[in-house]
Amino acid sequence: MTTPFDGTVTESAATQPHTLAVVSAGTSDPSTTTMLANRVADKAAEIAAQRGIELRIRFVDLRALAEDVTTALVTQHVSPALQAASDIMRDADAIVASTPVYKAGASGLFTAFFQVLDNDMLIGTPVVLGATAGSARHALVVDDQLRGLFSYLRTITVPTGLFAAPDDWNSREFGSRIERAAAELVALVAGGFRESVRGESWGAYQHSYGSAGGTELGIDLDSDLMRLATGGR
Numbered sequence: 001m002t003t004p005f006d007g008t009v010t011e012s013a014a015t016q017p018h019t020l021a022v023v024s025a026g027t028s029d030p031s032t033t034t035m036l037a038n039r040v041a042d043k044a045a046e047i048a049a050q051r052g053i054e055l056r057i058r059f060v061d062l063r064a065l066a067e068d069v070t071t072a073l074v075t076q077h078v079s080p081a082l083q084a085a086s087d088i089m090r091d092a093d094a095i096v097a098s099t100p101v102y103k104a105g106a107s108g109l110f111t112a113f114f115q116v117l118d119n120d121m122l123i124g125t126p127v128v129l130g131a132t133a134g135s136a137r138h139a140l141v142v143d144d145q146l147r148g149l150f151s152y153l154r155t156i157t158v159p160t161g162l163f164a165a166p167d168d169w170n171s172r173e174f175g176s177r178i179e180r181a182a183a184e185l186v187a188l189v190a191g192g193f194r195e196s197v198r199g200e201s202w203g204a205y206q207h208s209y210g211s212a213g214g215t216e217l218g219i220d221l222d223s224d225l226m227r228l229a230t231g232g233r
Contacts, residue, residue, distance in 0.1 A: 126155070
């Protein structure tokens with residue numbers, strides 16, 4: 001639905017500003033889900049600035065895109081607003097993704113948004129995963145569900161997952177987890193992980209037909225199968 005990355009890297013991670021996409025599926029106002037995402041983003045920007053890295057934050061509010069996401073799932077029609085959000089995700093050097101938890105599962109709006117994105121759009125992108133709920137009973141959702149989704153999208157999720165129940169907000173330990181996750185994200189950005197993976201290994205990934213900006217249509221003429229097809233030469 002967009003023009004994805006084509007495997008070409010033109011600038012090094014050290015010489016260009018970086019974009020952090022903050023995705024929140026919070027539906028209330030104010031929203032603890034959005035609060036969590038913003039706290040991580042602010043801490044990441046602070047840590048990045050200490051390292052001399054410019055981190056520009058762009059916010060994707062899924063509550064405002066609910067109808068657009070549903071329409072895209074059912075009809076494949078992409079509204080201008082959803083296209084703009086998709087472009088933010090495509091160009092992001094890192095992502096903070098935060099969802100409320102309902103009945104031991106991530107928000108349907110949250111998962112639907114990532115389902116309508118191009119399959120190759122987020123390859124190699126560093127991600128912090130966060131979730132909020134009214135009970136600590138949902139604490140395993142980040143590792144049990146969200147990591148699987150983002151693994152399928154071939155992102156690189158930071159080791160520290162974030163989950164916040166009501167009692168966590170005043171916890172010093174929770175603040176330490178936020179700082180740790182933000183530091184892990186900045187380390188991946190500073191190390192140029194996304195650029196390196198895409199620049200050196202893009203062709204090694206399996207691409208869906210029609211995605212990857214056409215790069216999935218390339219044919220390796222030096223493979224065993226192609227040599228067999230041409231008489232073994």
